[in-house]
Amino acid sequence: MTNKTYKHVTYSWDDTVADQLDPVERLRYRSNILGDDQRITNTGGGNTSSKVMMSDPLTGEKVDVLWVKGSGGDLRTSTRANFASLYMDKFFSLQAIYDAAEVKGVKTEIEDRMVGMYPHCTFNLNPRASSIDTPLHGFIPYRHVDHMHPISAIAIAASKDQERLTQEVYGGEVGWVGWQRPGYDLGLVMGKMARENPQLKGLIMGQHGLINWADDDKACYELTLELIEKTAVYITAHDKGAATFGGAKYQALPEAERETLLVALLPKLRGKVSQQSRFIGTVHVTDSVLEFVNSHDAARLAEIGTSCPDHFLRTKIKPLYVDWNPQSEDMAALLAKLEAGLAAYRADYAAYYEACKHPDSPAMRDPNPTVILIPGVGLIAWGKNKSESRVTAEFYALAIEVMRASEAISQYQGLPRQEAFDIEYWLLEEAKLKRMPPEQELARNVVIVVGAGSGIGRATAERVAKEGAHVVCVDVNGAAAGETAVSLTNKYGMGIGVAGTGISACGPAIGLGCDITNRESVQAMLNQVVLAYGGIDNIIVTAGVFVPPSKEGKVTDGQWDLTFAVNVKGGYIIADEARKIWEAQKLSGTLVLTTSVNAAVAKKGSVAYDTSKAAANHLVRELAIELAPLVRVNGLAPATVVEGSSMFPRDRVISSLVKYEIAFDEGEDTEALREKLANFYAQRTLTKAPITLADQAEAAFLLTSRKLSKTTGQILSVDGGLHEAFLR
Numbered sequence: 121m122t123n124k125t126y127k128h129v130t131y132s133w134d135d136t137v138a139d140q141l142d143p144v145e146r147l148r149y150r151s152n153i154l155g156d157d158q159r160i161t162n163t164g165g166g167n168t169s170s171k172v173m174m175s176d177p178l179t180g181e182k183v184d185v186l187w188v189k190g191s192g193g194d195l196r197t198s199t200r201a202n203f204a205s206l207y208m209d210k211f212f213s214l215q216a217i218y219d220a221a222e223v224k225g226v227k228t229e230i231e232d233r234m235v236g237m238y239p240h241c242t243f244n245l246n247p248r249a250s251s252i253d254t255p256l257h258g259f260i261p262y263r264h265v266d267h268m269h270p271i272s273a274i275a276i277a278a279s280k281d282q283e284r285l286t287q288e289v290y291g292g293e294v295g296w297v298g299w300q301r302p303g304y305d306l307g308l309v310m311g312k313m314a315r316e317n318p319q320l321k322g323l324i325m326g327q328h329g330l331i332n333w334a335d336d337d338k339a340c341y342e343l344t345l346e347l348i349e350k351t352a353v354y355i356t357a358h359d360k361g362a363a364t365f366g367g368a369k370y371q372a373l374p375e376a377e378r379e380t381l382l383v384a385l386l387p388k389l390r391g392k393v394s395q396q397s398r399f400i401g402t403v404h405v406t407d408s409v410l411e412f413v414n415s416h417d418a419a420r421l422a423e424i425g426t427s428c429p430d431h432f433l434r435t436k437i438k439p440l441y442v443d444w445n446p447q448s449e450d451m452a453a454l455l456a457k458l459e460a461g462l463a464a465y466r467a468d469y470a471a472y473y474e475a476c477k478h479p480d481s482p483a484m485r486d487p488n489p490t491v492i493l494i495p496g497v498g499l500i501a502w503g504k505n506k507s508e509s510r511v512t513a514e515f516y517a518l519a520i521e522v523m524r525a526s527e528a529i530s531q532y533q534g535l536p537r538q539e540a541f542d543i544e545y546w547l548l549e550e551a552k553l554k555r556m557p558p559e560q561e562l563a564r565n566v567v568i569v570v571g572a573g574s575g576i577g578r579a580t581a582e583r584v585a586k587e588g589a590h591v592v593c594v595d596v597n598g599a600a601a602g603e604t605a606v607s608l609t610n611k612y613g614m615g616i617g618v619a620g621t622g623i624s625a626c627g628p629a630i631g632l633g634c635d636i637t638n639r640e641s642v643q644a645m646l647n648q649v650v651l652a653y654g655g656i657d658n659i660i661v662t663a664g665v666f667v668p669p670s671k672e673g674k675v676t677d678g679q680w681d682l683t684f685a686v687n688v689k690g691g692y693i694i695a696d697e698a699r700k701i702w703e704a705q706k707l708s709g710t711l712v713l714t715t716s717v718n719a720a721v722a723k724k725g726s727v728a729y730d731t732s733k734a735a736a737n738h739l740v741r742e743l744a745i746e747l748a749p750l751v752r753v754n755g756l757a758p759a760t761v762v763e764g765s766s767m768f769p770r771d772r773v774i775s776s777l778v779k780y781e782i783a784f785d786e787g788e789d790t791e792a793l794r795e796k797l798a799n800f801y802a803q804r805t806l807t808k809a810p811i812t813l814a815d816q817a818e819a820a821f822l823l824t825s826r827k828l829s830k831t832t833g834q835i836l837s838v839d840g841g842l843h844e845a846f847l848r
């Protein structure tokens with residue numbers, strides 16, 4: 121690594137790594153290290169390219185190929201597969217089509233049509249779709265191009281006197297091009313500037329970001345860092361210190377007070393913004409966010425909105441700022457102000473849509489804010505899943521930094537509303553949305569699975585995760601719950617977006633320890649869920665206890681109490697505490713309690729367990745009445761699931777095999793012995809097949825899904841068919 125030192129960006133280029141790579145991998149490498157520093161570019165933002173001489177797969181001749189980050193993906197995590205490849209000569213030949221159009225220029229029909237032409241230039245059958253920014257790279261007459269969204273450069277680009285500032289900071293080595301919606305025409309404009317001004321190393325793109333170039337890839341990387349560093353140094357020299365954002369108007373609440381407030385507020389807020397479709401929340405509280413929300417200028421600046429189009433597609437054109445005094449006003453006042461603020465926001469959004477729409481514009485989208493700012497408290501972001509919600513929080517946090525810098529060196533300005541609309545409702549964006557697969561059954565839902573550390577609970581957690589749920593894995597064994605959550609997160613990925621405070625920085629699954637027989641423990645668990653995701657939708661309780669009786673078939677009074685505490689009272693406490701969150705959200709939910717076919721079959725030797733499960737069956741019916749119409753409550757009644765069950769430890773399996781005179785070998789592993797016992801039990805059922813964890817998980821999912829949306833207060837037996845357990 122060289123000894124280049126920067127204060128405002130991290131220098132990460134390592135020749136020993138880069139020199140091992142082919143030119144396309146070097147581009148991937150450069151992109152990863154650029155995307156790794158949030159001060160260089162935001163998640164999913166910016167793109168990079170290299171022009172590489174390669175052998176044509178048909179003719180074997182050397183041809184010039186443009187490798188450019190394609191549509192979707194993120195620089196930090198990009199692999200080679202994220203880059204599109206285009207024959208340069210074919211790319212240039214497209215200009216004849218563009219020039220032949222009668223009406224051309226920014227936002228004309230031909231501009232959008234050009235996007236459909238790029239696939240015709242594809243080199244070597246690369247399936248990655250080219251992005252809208254492809255011409256920005258193709259027309260720049262240099263071998264390597266970096267287009268970034270650095271906070272410092274956007275700060276210049278979003279300032280009132282951006283052209284003068286560009287000159288002042290870069291002294292002629294970087295030019296300026298006014299805001300123009302990205303596309304073919306912007307590529308032509310920038311290519312012309314670069315050709316006609318060979319002294320230029322890059323351009324500040326008005327209201328947008330930075331683009332720069334070089335004929336060597338490492339030089340291009342270093343130039344990107346140098347230009348960002350230069351701007352950051354200039355901005356730091358002008359920093360307003362305590363006078364930033366007009367100084368503090370309010371004070372931040374102490375952390376414990378803030379958390380208490382958020383726990384009470386988030387479910388209510390989630391319900392209010394989720395009237396059209398459910399949102400998942402992220403709480404983001406940093407010193408910088410607090411400085412902004414507590415400031416005198418927050419109201420004015422929030423109204424101007426985010427500037428970089430890349431930011432506002434997630435944050436919406438502006439956030440909802442609530443002017444609430446955390447020092448003198450209470451929660452009721454905050455709720456009243458939020459209610460009024462949301463109504464005004466939606467009306468404002470509808471007015472913006474009406475004023476800016478074109479005859480062919482897509483229908484108005486959800487008018488609720490995705491970013492809510494509360495003095496003393498911080499920033500709350502909403503998205504269709506945790507990843508989106510985190511990236512939304514990240515983008516507004518970046519916008520705050522842009523405003524801080526811009527207000528230090530000039531005056532911050534937003535994109536004109538019509539331009540913002542033409543990005544937000546761009547037909548190409550709409551086409552992208554339409555191409556997305558339909559949402560999964562449990563998308564936008566937060567599902568708590570109690571007992572997720574093993575057996576049916578773990579299988580259920582895996583089943584609902586497969587349907588797009590955010591899964592809260594809860595178990596009395598917190599470490600086991602954590603393991604299930606980690607395995608789900610590894611399987612489905614953290615997603616994008618670097619934001620979230622404390623547990624709110626989580627991914628699609630979290631693991632929590634909880635003793636469901638203890639009300640405080642249940643409250644503490646639910647509080648964490650609310651801070652992590654903003655609320656809850658569904659709860660599935662699979663936790664249960666079977667205390668093996670003595671040889672005489674007896675349990676002690678203490679064991680009796682434990683059996684009822686876990687199997688009956690635990691389910692009740694969870695329902696009773698979750699009810700407060702469901703009622704605050706005013707969104708429909710479901711609760712599934714796992715009972716047992718033993719509830720209906722009287723027999724010798726398990727009186728405490730069987731009686732507790734009969735009580736649990738009736739608890740289902742009582743809760744179904746109590747929680748209606750908001751929450752459906754159903755019971756799942758499994759029979760002997762032996763597979764992977766903690767209720768069937770090795771010695772219990774062996775004693776059962778002995779009891780039923782089933783042949784086995786002591787050397788066999790536990791799961792093989794369990795299978796033997798399961799097959800024996802299967803013969804006692806009508807369907808003659810072993811009952812698996814997957815069978816139970818499927819039923820728990822069905823009761824949670826909309827597929828059984830008219831079913832409540834019922835017990836669903838998944839027992840292979842035991843006629844003695846038929847309910848009458």
Ligand SMILES: [Zn+2]
Binds near residue numbers: 328
């Ligand atoms: Zn951009």
